[in-house]
Amino acid sequence: MAHDGAHPLNSLGFAKPPAETRVVVAMSGGVDSSVVAAQLAEEGYDVIGVTLQLYDHGAALAKKGACCAGRDIHDARRVAEDMGFPHYVLDYENVFKDAVIDEFADSYLAGATPVPCIRCNEKVKFKDLLETAKDLDADCMATGHYIQRSDGAQGPQLHSAADANRDQSYFLFSTTPAQLDYLRFPLGHLPSKEATRALAAKYGLSVADKPDSQDICFVPNGNYAAVIEKLRPGAAEPGEIVDHEGNVRGTHNGVLHYTIGQRRGIGIGGLADPLYVVKLDVDKKQVIVGPKEMLATRKIPVREINWLGDEPFMSREEWHVLVRVRSTRPPREAIIRPISDTEAEVELIVAEEGVSPGQACVFYDDNSTRIFGGGWIWRGY
Template structure:
């Protein structure tokens, strides 16, 4: 490429009008602002919204994502800004790739993160391929994360606004996907900036509340969803102290998570007790003192590596990791066991680490996301 070639804001050496970009539109303010901004800059914008589950049930649910109300809002933004908009029926794909695994993971005693699987298996897989079929040069989303060009190609970086950063939910983005994706909001310093842009464009969604993380779980009641999908999943069993004492009866393992203290129904004891293990096979909820929750060793598999070189080639990796989306990164050493498995040693013990959660890797001293994997065994 000649040195004097001018790149547009999406990184292509041609005018915006000749650059087609598919915008994944959830119907919320973030993706709406992305679409509106790119349309204002003169790009050939095509909006696409995925119908992920039943319209009727979702219309009555405030804060739902990718259902009836949001599809209406996305279509309205496209009309306001004057670009085409399509709705794709992905209900079956979403159920097979996300919802079923969510239910099965809970039944196995894990604490899944379905938003990661949705990005990995639906939005950044099937929708991305649809964008290519539409001859788009790239696909843009409203995620708060940054794509930066490094010495060896595109890199993934945390968002400028730490309070909005979504890197934990996007660790499984592959290098090939990263080449094609764009995240125009990642550099913004606050959600207020996003809403100001929406107001500037006169978007009808400018003041729309943020959607909740798990779009298909009404009111955060995971158990009711799982019971509906897997009848008989909430069979009762024993609540057992780690020392073997039977303390009471629970109403189904799916109602409990590692680290839980409230709602155990075993009052009257002299010590505060926490859920330290879920024995699914024997339908037992095992409780113990808080110190039993602390661990420094985290087994991780299905690793997606975005760092330089091969994951298993360089020996140990000294990084920072997040073992839960709400926790700050903590220093750790990754010891690869294969190209996709590793043992992560935390320098300071963390409490409540649960199988089914993600362990996301960050480069020390920078905002770069080095990938991550899935925690697969509890302690």
């Protein structure tokens, strides 16, 4: 599709040669973003690699040998050297602490399983880093996320990745239309992770066999308790285990050791009907337990909604969609009832367990791959 007869659109959607198209690639040091950078460099784009220094691992955990952040920067720099494009490291530690780490602690202690990766995309990568890309006169910014973007009649749309197992839509629902306009996700159409690794091998990247990181970047080995204890010392103090009627049923050694929905290891034995953790009260240092049905939720209050539909969010009294209330669960049928442009009540057709504040609720079209945005669940029932 040619524009003004001069140049057809290049692979990033611009009507000019790749060499005249500048793209900033957000490089984490992992396989995905390295492949994006290498592929665009090979296609002849004017690539600039940028890696964010988000926190000092050693200082965060006061332990020796915690050098994974340094390792990732080294890996990203090496890919840039091998492929011959410039690479910068930006220190975003303060922004990251204010926008992501502090909220992570508060959200965890409110009984949620926090999803800091979403806030990092929203408040650091797609905000500050995107502004930096514009300052560098880049035409767009590319990332290694598994998600697809397409140009619709009303502007860019967000769609799930071709590989459902790798799809990262849950972590990207808060991407605004303006950001979507500027972002590119070159891996979203790939059929599998193996395809990405094959490309890494093709480009001879040193990270081709690097394992995927499973942990939240500032929570090494998934040890939430150690990080929370440092950030919020009171959460490690002992207190009472109380049932839903207010009776003391036992004691605990810190609310941070419990999660909503937990049944095993609560420390109350010999019950005819098992009790589950239904709420954590940090102020009173109480773990509240109750029967399983107290965990089931049908109506979920959602706020800070980012709406990506073609019609205004408030233009309908209800939207029939699919929603996902945890990254690990499939989307389920629901009705969204808007309260304002950014608030709504979401009603699940079938009740779900373990819906907790601090999780995201992401909206999906029920008959296509399109994502209609989402919001944050903000208080339990």
